[in-house]
Amino acid sequence: MISQDMIRLGTSKSVIRELFAYGLQRSQEVGSENVMDFSLGNPSVPAPKEVQDAIIDIVKSNDPMVYHGYSSSQGHNGCRKAVTDNINKRFSTDYTQDDVFMTCGAAASLNIVFKALTSSPDDEIIVLAPYFPEYKVFIEGQGAKMKIVDAKSDMQLNIDGIKEAVGKNTKALLLNSPNNPSGVVYSEKEIKELADFLSKKAKEYGSPIYLISDEPYRELVYTEENIQFIPKYYDNTIICYSWSKSLSLPGERIGYVLVNNRCYDSTAVMAAVGGAARFLGYVCAPTLFQMVIERCVDVKPDLETYRKNRDMLYSGLTKLGYNVAKPGGAFYLFIKSPNGDSEDFSERAKAYDMLVVPGTTFGAKSYVRLSYCVDTQKCEKALPIFEKLMKEFKK
Amino acid sequence: MISQDMIRLGTSKSVIRELFAYGLQRSQEVGSENVMDFSLGNPSVPAPKEVQDAIIDIVKSNDPMVYHGYSSSQGHNGCRKAVTDNINKRFSTDYTQDDVFMTCGAAASLNIVFKALTSSPDDEIIVLAPYFPEYKVFIEGQGAKMKIVDAKSDMQLNIDGIKEAVGKNTKALLLNSPNNPSGVVYSEKEIKELADFLSKKAKEYGSPIYLISDEPYRELVYTEENIQFIPKYYDNTIICYSWSKSLSLPGERIGYVLVNNRCYDSTAVMAAVGGAARFLGYVCAPTLFQMVIERCVDVKPDLETYRKNRDMLYSGLTKLGYNVAKPGGAFYLFIKSPNGDSEDFSERAKAYDMLVVPGTTFGAKSYVRLSYCVDTQKCEKALPIFEKLMKEFKK
Numbered sequence: 032m033i034s035q036d037m038i039r040l041g042t043s044k045s046v047i048r049e050l051f052a053y054g055l056q057r058s059q060e061v062g063s064e065n066v067m068d069f070s071l072g073n074p075s076v077p078a079p080k081e082v083q084d085a086i087i088d089i090v091k092s093n094d095p096m097v098y099h100g101y102s103s104s105q106g107h108n109g110c111r112k113a114v115t116d117n118i119n120k121r122f123s124t125d126y127t128q129d130d131v132f133m134t135c136g137a138a139a140s141l142n143i144v145f146k147a148l149t150s151s152p153d154d155e156i157i158v159l160a161p162y163f164p165e166y167k168v169f170i171e172g173q174g175a176k177m178k179i180v181d182a183k184s185d186m187q188l189n190i191d192g193i194k195e196a197v198g199k200n201t202k203a204l205l206l207n208s209p210n211n212p213s214g215v216v217y218s219e220k221e222i223k224e225l226a227d228f229l230s231k232k233a234k235e236y237g238s239p240i241y242l243i244s245d246e247p248y249r250e251l252v253y254t255e256e257n258i259q260f261i262p263k264y265y266d267n268t269i270i271c272y273s274w275s276k277s278l279s280l281p282g283e284r285i286g287y288v289l290v291n292n293r294c295y296d297s298t299a300v301m302a303a304v305g306g307a308a309r310f311l312g313y314v315c316a317p318t319l320f321q322m323v324i325e326r327c328v329d330v331k332p333d334l335e336t337y338r339k340n341r342d343m344l345y346s347g348l349t350k351l352g353y354n355v356a357k358p359g360g361a362f363y364l365f366i367k368s369p370n371g372d373s374e375d376f377s378e379r380a381k382a383y384d385m386l387v388v389p390g391t392t393f394g395a396k397s398y399v400r401l402s403y404c405v406d407t408q409k410c411e412k413a414l415p416i417f418e419k420l421m422k423e424f425k426k
Numbered sequence: 427m428i429s430q431d432m433i434r435l436g437t438s439k440s441v442i443r444e445l446f447a448y449g450l451q452r453s454q455e456v457g458s459e460n461v462m463d464f465s466l467g468n469p470s471v472p473a474p475k476e477v478q479d480a481i482i483d484i485v486k487s488n489d490p491m492v493y494h495g496y497s498s499s500q501g502h503n504g505c506r507k508a509v510t511d512n513i514n515k516r517f518s519t520d521y522t523q524d525d526v527f528m529t530c531g532a533a534a535s536l537n538i539v540f541k542a543l544t545s546s547p548d549d550e551i552i553v554l555a556p557y558f559p560e561y562k563v564f565i566e567g568q569g570a571k572m573k574i575v576d577a578k579s580d581m582q583l584n585i586d587g588i589k590e591a592v593g594k595n596t597k598a599l600l601l602n603s604p605n606n607p608s609g610v611v612y613s614e615k616e617i618k619e620l621a622d623f624l625s626k627k628a629k630e631y632g633s634p635i636y637l638i639s640d641e642p643y644r645e646l647v648y649t650e651e652n653i654q655f656i657p658k659y660y661d662n663t664i665i666c667y668s669w670s671k672s673l674s675l676p677g678e679r680i681g682y683v684l685v686n687n688r689c690y691d692s693t694a695v696m697a698a699v700g701g702a703a704r705f706l707g708y709v710c711a712p713t714l715f716q717m718v719i720e721r722c723v724d725v726k727p728d729l730e731t732y733r734k735n736r737d738m739l740y741s742g743l744t745k746l747g748y749n750v751a752k753p754g755g756a757f758y759l760f761i762k763s764p765n766g767d768s769e770d771f772s773e774r775a776k777a778y779d780m781l782v783v784p785g786t787t788f789g790a791k792s793y794v795r796l797s798y799c800v801d802t803q804k805c806e807k808a809l810p811i812f813e814k815l816m817k818e819f820k821k
Contacts, residue, residue: 032633033691033698034545041701077490090481095472101676135530135679135708142707150429165704172705238427281496282713284530284679296428303428306436309560310567312537313530317712318677 040168046392047071050377054386067385067413068405072211072363074279075404076333082278085326089319098322102315104308106133106287110321114287117328122260130292132304133316136284137247137273138165142311144243144269144288145173147303152176154202156243157193160394161186161212161365163245166205175202179394186213186356186365188221190228197232203241203269204229208259209248209360212393212400214341216257216359219264226265233267239295242268247286250277250332252360253341266293269300274324276361277332285320337362340403340410347414351421362404365390369424371397379423383416435563441787442466445772449781462780462808463800467606467758469674470799471728477673480721484714493717497710499703501528501682505716509682512723517655525687527699528711531679532642532668533560537706539638539664539683540568542698547571549597551638552588555789556581556607556760558640561600570597574789581608581751581760583616585623592627598636598664599624603654604643604755607788607795609736611652611754614659621660628662634690637663642681645672645727647755648736657686664689669719671756672727680715732757735798735805742809746816757799760785764819766792774818778811 047070054068089098105111111128118124134140145156154175158166160182170177178201180192193204204225208217226242233240244261249272252258262268273286290301341358348355354367366387368376373389376399380387390398403410442465449463484493500506506523513519529535540551549570553561555577565572573596575587588599599620603612621637628635639656644667647653657663668681685696736753743750749762761782763771768784771794775782785793798805 032545033543033695034541034702037542037698037701037705038694039701040704041697041699073496075491078494082494083485083490086485087482090478095478095674096470099473099477099675099677101468138707138709146429147432148428150427168705169707279490280494282494282710284709284712299433300428302436303432304436306432306434307429309435310432310563311706312533312564314533314679315677317679317715320712 047388050386050388053381057384061384065384067409067416069401069403069413070386070388072402073404074276074281075406076279076336078279079327079330079333081327081330082280082323085323086319089322093322098319100318102133102318102321104305104315106131106316107318107321107325110325113325113328118289122263124260124262126289126292129301130290130297132288132290132301132308133321134286134288134308135313135316136275136286137245137271138169139284139308139311139313140271140273140286140288141166141243141245142169142173143304143307143313144271145170145175146307146310147300148202148241149173149175153200155198155200156202157196157204159188159193159206161210161390161398162394163207163211164392176200182213182395186210186215188217188225190221190224193225194228197229197240199236201232201240203243205243205245206261207245209252209257211248211361212363212388212390212395213356213365213398214358214361214363215356215365216252216259219259222259222261222264229265229267239267241294244268244270246270247273247276248361251334251337251362253334253338254359257359262291262293266291267295269294278327278330279332280320283317283320285316285324336407337404339407340405343407344401344403344410344413348417351414351418353417353421356398362402364401364403365395365398366401367398369421373397373399376420379420380416383419385413385416442783445781445783448776452779456779460779462804462811464796464798464804464808465781465783467797468799469671469676470801471674471731473674474722474725474728476722476725477675477718480718481714484717488717493714495713497528497713497716499700499710501526501711502713502716502720505720508720508723513655513684517658519655519657521684521687524696525684525692527683527685527696527703528716529681529683529703530708530711531670531681532640532666533564534679534706534708535666535668535681535683536561536638536640537564537568538699538702538708539666540565540570541702541705542695543597543636544568544570548595550593550595551597552591552599554583554588554601556605556785556793557789558602558606559787571595577608577790581605581610583612583620585616585619588620589623592624592635594631596627596635598638600638600640601656602640604647604652606643606756607758607783607785607790608751608760608793609753609756609758610751610760611647611654614654617654617656617659624660624662634662636689638666639663640666642668642671643756646729646732646757648729648733649754652754657688661686661688662690664695673722673725674727675715678712678715680711680719731802732799734802735800738802739796739798739805739808743812746809746813748812748816751793757797759796759798760790760793761796762793764816768792768794771815774815775811778814780808780811
């Protein structure tokens with residue numbers, strides 16, 4: 032008998048992927064221009080030209096023994112230095128390259144950190160709903176328990192709920208702002224409140240509570256003040272980053288873990304990060320792309336399409352009477368089903384060849400997720416369908 | 427408290443890496459031309475020009491949304507088809523792309539397979555010494571037990587030892603031919619004997635015993651008949667492959683798992699492979715390099731330097747009276763310490779600025795590993811040192 036758990040994981044259906052596959056099928060039947068597929072959170076803006084230029088230049092003018100060779104497991108010095116220079120410049124911090132561990136993307140970063148921190152099966156990691164569904168696979172896979180705290184009705188941090196949930200077994204709290212699936216950026220006021228509470232509790236218990244900040248969308252925000260840097264508020268912060276969204280490189284599997292240099296016992300935490308990466312078989316992050324990042328770390332993401340889509344949909348939907356969480360970043364809108372049933376909403380939209388993901392997948396059963404990383408035309412075509420749907424609900 | 431196991435893994439010293447670091451330090455002191463560093467198994471031949479051409483062509487003439495985008499978790503269709511076409515052509519098999527799962531390199535492949543197969547903490551995976559030291563980290567990490575069987579004195583398969591070791595808890599046997607660290611290619615006769623024995627035992631126990639074939643060196647052989655394809659001999663074979671050595675791409679983390687289509691319940695095994703990849707956070711293999719592999723899968727490795735080094739060292743060392751395992755492939759020589767003590771041999775060599783790895787690291791305490799993936803000049807300079815060392819031992 033082989034692992035039944037792994038067979039189950041390998042064959043379990045993803046609602047998102049199934050919707051996407053349905054969309055492809057409908058596109059063949061009715062033409063792709065007639066299918067409004069808002070299911071996938073896949074960047075719709077190509078990687079900036081600087082990335083292509085960097086690849087070609089590295090390949091043409093460098094030694095393949097270097098750019099295709101192993102890097103150290105922690106990552107190329109030049110790349111890590113470029114990453115910390117960029118952060119230090121923007122957030123007035125004083126990191127060195129030793130505070131960063133390069134990884135094969137955000138999923139790798141998260142698994143590595145969960146494994147590094149978990150020392151007992153009683154350890155709990157608090158996740159704030161709505162949340163990215165793979166969190167559960169990763170946290171439980173690395174041996175900890177996942178404890179869920181629902182967001183407030185505006186999708187902001189539910190400090191009271193967190194206060195109730197934190198206990199002696201709380202090893203970490205996982206923060207994801209800008210949030211997938213809601214697109215919400217947590218307010219500075221509430222992040223400070225959270226930080227104060229966690230500090231107090233850690234003191235009370237005599238052991239640190241880590242804040243794991245999952246930040247693939249950090250740079251995808253629509254007003255400058257929305258760019259947050261969590262270690263400013265809380266010392267025991269570990270950042271999991273990825274360039275999948277900010278440089279549109281999801282297939283290249285490149286990201287990092289940053290252990291804040293004011294984090295409790297940061298040297299031991301970084302050692303455990305290295306051990307966990309080894310344990311999970313991540314030999315090193317892809318070398319060529321570490322060198323690309325070294326050159327492109329300061330390139331800003333192209334937000335124009337996303338901004339246009341967001342503005343049009345958010346104002347259109349609210350005018351139609353929809354309750355939409357205030358979208359501060361990422362490329363998602365979280366829309367409340369007028370009858371509170373997201374499965375029903377998703378099914379009704381499907382009848383018009385418009386695909387939105389029921390929030391049940393994300394632990395929020397009355398909302399649907401709309402990913403607006405698509406052609407603007409599709410967003411224009413979607414609004415009249417939302418209008419028809421609202422009329423249906425009001426019948 | 428965070429994970430003490432991970433801290434230990436992250437800070438435990440690797441004998442190989444320490445020797446390598448010592449070599450770098452000595453190079454600064456006495457000049458790199460005077461240090462014979464045979465410690466690392468890192469390709470010394472650059473990736474073939476076809477790889478560079480493929481990268482540049484893909485970046486210049488394709489859509490970044492495709493070549494930097496997510497692939498499916500199993501991998502790009504075109505890449506998997508190219509891989510199976512190559513195998514079918516060379517080994518007269520009838521695989522389809524669904525038999526292959528693209529991974530982030532050999533370490534990922536191995537972890538994924540160990541996780542997919544292990545269903546109980548009693549499960550045992552048999553490893554044949556001498557062996558790659560990370561096997562222990564990976565097997566135990568994925569929840570199984572590692573059971574070691576020593577090789578015969580010529581480093582060939584020890585069928586009698588395997589017969590003693592196989593029992594009801596044997597989930598799999600891990601085969602690595604051409605072997606790291608010995609460079610030995612297992613003989614066809616003995617592989618057949620092994621296959622017959624495992625088939626008989628599986629029948630007796632009423633459950634399959636898998637042969638996991640770790641093949642990063644499959645193409646690095648010095649006579650054509652040494653290219654082996656294990657599924658020809660044994661149905662329940664799962665191949666873990668990587669292009670790190672054959673195309674000199676160790677930093678790019680690209681490889682695959684092939685589940686033989688005649689393997690027992692192969693569909694369930696492939697589903698578990700997919701589940702394990704997801705569980706470990708391997709979202710997909712790097713997309714750009716999947717497309718590179720699609721174009722370069724038929725490119726043959728450049729073996730000339732390795733062959734020259736091997737021939738010179740093997741004939742030189744045997745003439746000096748050294749007992750060296752017959753090197754059929756990879757880029758390693760496994761040399762018996764004249765006094766049977768590999769640590770002592772390595773230390774004595776170090777006094778001449780020649781770095782070879784004690785076999786204790788690989789579970790074979792009387793041999794040292796010499797990696798001849800270096801400039802031929804270094805091999806020429808090494809022989810007189812080996813001569814001096816032999817004289818010392820004879821004193």
